[in-house]
Amino acid sequence: xxxxxxxxxxxxxxxxxxxxxxxxxxxxxxxxxxxxxxxxxxxxxxxxxxxxxxxxxxxxxxxxxxxxxxxxxxxxxxxxxxxxxxxxxxxxxxxxxxxxxxxxxxxxxxxxxxxxxxxxxxxxxxxxxxxxxxxxxxxxxxxxxxxxxxxxxxxxxxxxxxxxxxxxxxxxxxxxxxxxxxxxxxxxxxxxxxxxxxxxxxxxxxxxxxxxxxxxxxxxxxxxxxxxxxxxxxxxxxxxxxxxxxxxxxxxxxxxxxxxxxxxxxxxxxxxxxxxxxxxxxxxxxxxxxxxxxxxxxxxxxxxxxxxxxxxxxxxxxxxxxxxxxxxxxxxxxxxxxxxxxxxxxxxxxxxxxxxxxxxxxxxxxxxxxxxxxxxxxxxxxxxxxxxxxxxxxxxxxxxxxxxxxxxxxxxxxxxxxxx
Amino acid sequence: xxxxxxxxxxxxxxxxxxxxxxxxxxxxxxxxxxxxxxxxxxxxxxxxxxxxxxxxxxxxxxxxxxxxxxxxxxxxxxxxxxxxxxxxxxxxxxxxxxxxxxxxxxxxxxxxxxxxxxxxxxxxxxxxxxxxxxxxxxxxxxxxxxxxxxxxxxxxxxxxxxxxxxxxxxxxxxxxxxxxxxxxxxxxxxxxxxxxxxxxxxxxxxxxxxxxxxxxxxxxxxxxxxxxxxxxxxxxxxxxxxxxxxxxxx
Numbered sequence: 158x159x160x161x162x163x164x165x166x167x168x169x170x171x172x173x174x175x176x177x178x179x180x181x182x183x184x185x186x187x188x189x190x191x192x193x194x195x196x197x198x199x200x201x202x203x204x205x206x207x208x209x210x211x212x213x214x215x216x217x218x219x220x221x222x223x224x225x226x227x228x229x230x231x232x233x234x235x236x237x238x239x240x241x242x243x244x245x246x247x248x249x250x251x252x253x254x255x256x257x258x259x260x261x262x263x264x265x266x267x268x269x270x271x272x273x274x275x276x277x278x279x280x281x282x283x284x285x286x287x288x289x290x291x292x293x294x295x296x297x298x299x300x301x302x303x304x305x306x307x308x309x310x311x312x313x314x315x316x317x318x319x320x321x322x323x324x325x326x327x328x329x330x331x332x333x334x335x336x337x338x339x340x341x342x343x344x345x346x347x348x349x350x351x352x353x354x355x356x357x358x359x360x361x362x363x364x365x366x367x368x369x370x371x372x373x374x375x376x377x378x379x380x381x382x383x384x385x386x387x388x389x390x391x392x393x394x395x396x397x398x399x400x401x402x403x404x405x406x407x408x409x410x411x412x413x414x415x416x417x418x419x420x421x422x423x424x425x426x427x428x429x430x431x432x433x434x435x436x437x438x439x440x441x442x443x444x445x446x447x448x449x450x451x452x453x454x455x456x457x458x459x460x461x462x463x464x465x466x467x468x469x470x471x472x473x474x475x476x477x478x479x480x481x482x483x484x485x486x487x488x489x490x491x492x493x494x495x496x497x498x499x500x501x502x503x504x505x506x507x508x509x510x511x512x513x514x515x516x517x518x519x520x521x522x523x524x525x526x527x528x529x530x531x532x533x534x535x536x537x538x539x540x541x542x543x544x545x546x547x548x549x550x551x552x553x554x555x556x557x558x559x560x561x562x563x564x565x566x567x568x569x570x571x572x573x574x575x576x577x
Numbered sequence: 578x579x580x581x582x583x584x585x586x587x588x589x590x591x592x593x594x595x596x597x598x599x600x601x602x603x604x605x606x607x608x609x610x611x612x613x614x615x616x617x618x619x620x621x622x623x624x625x626x627x628x629x630x631x632x633x634x635x636x637x638x639x640x641x642x643x644x645x646x647x648x649x650x651x652x653x654x655x656x657x658x659x660x661x662x663x664x665x666x667x668x669x670x671x672x673x674x675x676x677x678x679x680x681x682x683x684x685x686x687x688x689x690x691x692x693x694x695x696x697x698x699x700x701x702x703x704x705x706x707x708x709x710x711x712x713x714x715x716x717x718x719x720x721x722x723x724x725x726x727x728x729x730x731x732x733x734x735x736x737x738x739x740x741x742x743x744x745x746x747x748x749x750x751x752x753x754x755x756x757x758x759x760x761x762x763x764x765x766x767x768x769x770x771x772x773x774x775x776x777x778x779x780x781x782x783x784x785x786x787x788x789x790x791x792x793x794x795x796x797x798x799x800x801x802x803x804x805x806x807x808x809x810x811x812x813x814x815x816x817x818x819x820x821x822x823x824x825x826x827x
Contacts (some may be wrong), residue, residue, distance in 0.1 A: 161679055168667040231663030234724075237625040238680035239652035245680065 158248060165252035170222035174253050174298075177218070178260030181210055186268050191491045193268060194484035195275035195431050198348040198411065200268055201283035204261070204290045205343035209325050212297040212341050215257050217318030219301020222253045223375065224313055243376035250302050250372065254295045261294070271486045277415070277430035281408045285357040286343070292364040293341030297321065299371035306375045335397045339363060347481065349412050349428060349461050350405040359399060363392040407465065414462040421445055426461035429480045435490045440476065443500050443529050446548075450556045454503050476500050501526055504562075517571025518562070524574055525558050542576045578603050578639070579732055579762035580624060585633030587619060594619045595630070596786035606758035608773030608794070609766040610815060611783035617766045618660050620783065621736045624764065625657040638731055653682050656730030660737050660766075662721040666710030670701055670720050673709055677724040695727040698753055700746070714741035722750070726757065733763045739772055751776035774798070774811040782818050789822035 165171055185207045186193070193203040204211075223246065226232050235242065265287075304317040328340045337344065338360055366389035373382035408428075415433060416424040421444030423437045440457040447453040457476035478499035483491050490496060504525060520538065527540040528551065534541040543551055554573065561569035580602040587595045595616045611617045622628040623635065626642055635642055637655070642648045664673060674695055678688045696702045699719040704712065712720060718741045725733060739747050754776045757763055767773060773780050774794045782790035782797070790797060794811055800821070801813025 160685075161676065164668070164672055164676060168665065168672065225665070226663075229663040229665060230661050231665070233622060233625070233627050233659040233661070234657065234663060234677075235680065236627045237652065237655060237657040237659075238677065239649050239682045240680045241649075 158244070161245070161248045162252055165249050166256060169249055169252050170218055170225070171252040171256035174215070174218035174222075175256035175260035177214055178211065178257045179264050180260075181214055182207070182261050182264030183267070185210060186264060190486040191482040191484055192345070193272065194486045195272060195277075195488070196348045196428050196484075197272060197276055197279050198281040198283040198286070198408075198428065200265065200272050201286035201290070202343055202345065202348055204265065204287055205341065206345045208290060208293060208341040208343075209322060209329060211257075211261060212293060212325060213318045213322035215254070215294045215297035216301040216304070216321040217314045218253050218257055219250060219298035220305035220308075220314035220317045221301070222249050222298075223302040223305025224308075224311070225249075225305075227309060228311065243372075243378060246302065246306070246376055247372065250298060250375075253301075254298045257298060258291055258294055261291075268486075275431040275484075275488050278411050278428040280410050281348075281351060281428075282354060282357070285354065286352060289357050289360045289364065290341060292361055292368075296364045296368045296371065297341070299368045299375070303371050303375045333401065333403045335399055335401055337402050338396045338399065339393065344402065346402060346405060347407075347461075349407045349426060351408040351411075352405060353400065356396075356399060359392065359396045363389065363396060366392045407461070412461045414458065417441065421448065422456040423458070424456070424462055425459040425480065429459055429461065429484075431488065432480055432484060432490065435488075436478070436480070436496065439490070439493060439496050440478070440500060442531070444476070446529060446531075447552070447555065450552055450559070452559070457500070472503070472506055476503060497530055500529060504529075515567045515570070517574050518567050520574035521558055521570040522562070524576070525555060528555065539576045579637070580764070581634075581636040582620075582624070583634045585620075585623060585630045585635060587623065587628065587630045589619075594786050595623070597633070598783070598786060598788055600781060600788055600791075602762050602764060602779075604758070604760060604762055605778040606754050606763045606765065606776055608777035608780040609764055609783065610768075610770060610773060610780060612819065615783045616786040617783055618736055621657075621659070621734050621764070621766050624732070625655060625659070625734050626652060627657075627659075649682075653728065654731040656725035656728060656733040658718075658721045658725045658735045658738055662717065664709045664717065664720065666708065668709050669706050670696065670709060670712070670723070671705040673720060674723050674727050678727045681728040683728050691727050691729070692723075695723040698726060698756075699723045700749060715743060715746055718742060719746070719750075722753075729761075731761050733757060733761055734766075735763065736766045737768070738765060739767060739769055747772065770811045770815055771809065774809070782815065782822075784819055784822050787822075790818040 189203060193200040226235060301317060304313050325340060325342050329342045329344055333344060338356060366385060370382060370385035370389045373385050411428040412426040414424040415427050415430040416422050417437050420441045423440050425433050425436060444457060454474050454476045457478060460477050460479045476499060478496055483495065485491050504522065524538050524540060527538055528543050531544065532540060543554060558573050561573060578601050580600060582598060582600040585595050585598045609617050619628060623630055626648060637651050640647045640651055642651055671692055674692045675688060678691060683691060693702065696705050699722050701716060701719050701723060704716065709720065718738060722738055725735065739750060742750060751772065754763055765777065777794060780792065780794050780797050781788055797814040797818060798810035799814060800817040801807060801810055803813060803817065806816035807813035
């Protein structure tokens with residue numbers, strides 16, 4: 158059977174499936190690099206999020222392969238041969254599944270090289286997420302085989318792929334429930350979230366049983382299909398009675414804080430430690446500028462390091478920032494403005510919002526933000542005048558601004574906006 | 578007897594295609610003639626175990642093929658070239674024939690030699706590594722015959738095998754048929770009565786789903802007395818046999 162498998166891998170739908178899966182994977186990796194860059198768990202989670210597209214492509218590939226006999230009008234010839242029909246069908250399915258998986262894995266290998274250069278945390282059982290994803294792809298191609306064998310239409314393959322995409326999309330955007338685990342698609346709940354090993358095992362059992370059921374249906378082996386159907390149904394029970402996806406715990410090792418050892422303290426989760434220097438370059442000057450001002454934050458920390466249930470709205474002396482979607486594939490921060498906006502958040506907490514539009518207060522806040530980030534002068538905001546003063550005077554101005562803002566003293570804020 | 582067909586009846590969309598047909602064939606090359614829609618292809622499909630009759634009894638290679646276990650054993654010894662010969666265009670000729678050797682459950686060790694021998698017998702050994710999609714119509718037909726004979730079948734069923742072959746290839750093909758027919762049963766369904774006249778030991782004529790004539794080509798030719806009903810004796814015999822059968826039915 159090895160020769161026939163090799164033949165199908167070379168001459169069947171397999172080469173096209175590998176190419177399409179590779180192309181789709183590379184495209185999705187390139188478009189969503191902030192989802193996986195630098196994090197192994199992020200890469201595995203990205204594979205599962207991409208199942209929306211990848212599973213649909215595998216369904217189409219399986220259907221196209223299985224429809225070959227009909228398209229080539231070779232059914233009579235095959236039906237006259239001794240070998241049971243399920244054997245060539247199984248070989249063809251195996252070839253498409255292997256080739257599609259290879260296409261994905263080659264693309265992932267390229268991404269893995271980039272992740273390996275940066276990653277600072279390799280734990281989190283992410284390989285389980287990846288392995289179950291591969292199983293799901295094989296289930297998808299088996300579904301395609303059923304469609305290809307039972308639907309006598311040339312357009313069966315593209316329609317099956319599209320229908321799979323739509324079905325998975327509906328399941329993905331539906332409210333999270335235990336049924337979500339029946340889908341191969343992960344909703345993207347953060348690289349630090351730990352899917353329990355038991356859930357992975359239950360999902361793996363479900364996909365294996367479903368694959369066997371689909372192949373048995375495609376081969377019209379009714380008794381085998383009934384047995385596999387019973388196994389698939391049995392594998393569903395522990396999934397729908399298991400833990401909910403939205404209550405996934407964080408991986409304690411992944412979110413362990415890693416902090417700067419010099420200058421104002423900036424901490425990130427271990428899984429984001431490769432970004433620490435980039436984050437520190439942005440946040441340490443800010444912390445340094447406000448150092449010594451009463452009541453302002455003295456440190457900055459990655460939201461991922463916050464204990465479960467911790468409220469980051471409280472004025473706890475910390476600038477909280479998120480590194481979700483912040484990493485570039487080659488390292489560095491994707492969106493500096495997001496990080497700067499995080500540092501501004503404590504200004505918002507101190508701000509005065511009484512519902513009235515106050516130009517003076519607004520100008521003062523804009524000036525305070527510009528000063529925090531040492532932005533170049535723009536418009537009629539006199540940031541250059543403020544920055545020209547000695548640092549202690551600048552800090553004094555900022556302390557005045559915070560006091561006036563807390564007191565909702567718009568007259569004083571207007572004065573401060575002019576940098577007296 | 579290699580083939581025993583008794584009272585086979587098969588219908589398709591409220592139309593009777595084979596109507597209580599009886600046929601007995603032994604070793605040798607047998608021609609199957611008949612007008613379009615006579616039921617030749619359906620009979621070939623039934624004998625190739627692709628179509629199941631609604632009624633009647635079929636024994637192939639001396640065994641009843643209604644039993645699935647027997648059917649599988651019998652299929653290992655059948656070669657079949659359907660009228661519409663489908664193929665996988667990306668396969669090479671060798672790969673295609675080899676694939677069918679596997680489907681026919683040939684012992685793996687003997688496959689490479691059997692494939693080369695089959696390709697040599699149909700004159701395609703020099704094109705063995707060409708893709709199927711690059712073959713001409715006649716070459717495709719020969720590739721189809723190669724897959725049919727790769728397992729040295731005891732029953733070879735060829736439905737319109739000479740369609741697309743040039744005269745020289747047809748002569749070679751007839752020689753091949755005679756060679757195979759020495760120790761196997763070969764049934765050739767065709768419209769070309771000359772092929773039957775020169776290659777077949779017996780000829781069966783089907784019309785309206787019934788067998789209306791069985792005999793040697795010479796016996797068929799002897800029926801033709803009207804000079805205006807064909808260019809050759811066997812064509813005249815063919816027309817006469819049909820005319821007689823239809824006259825009897827009316």
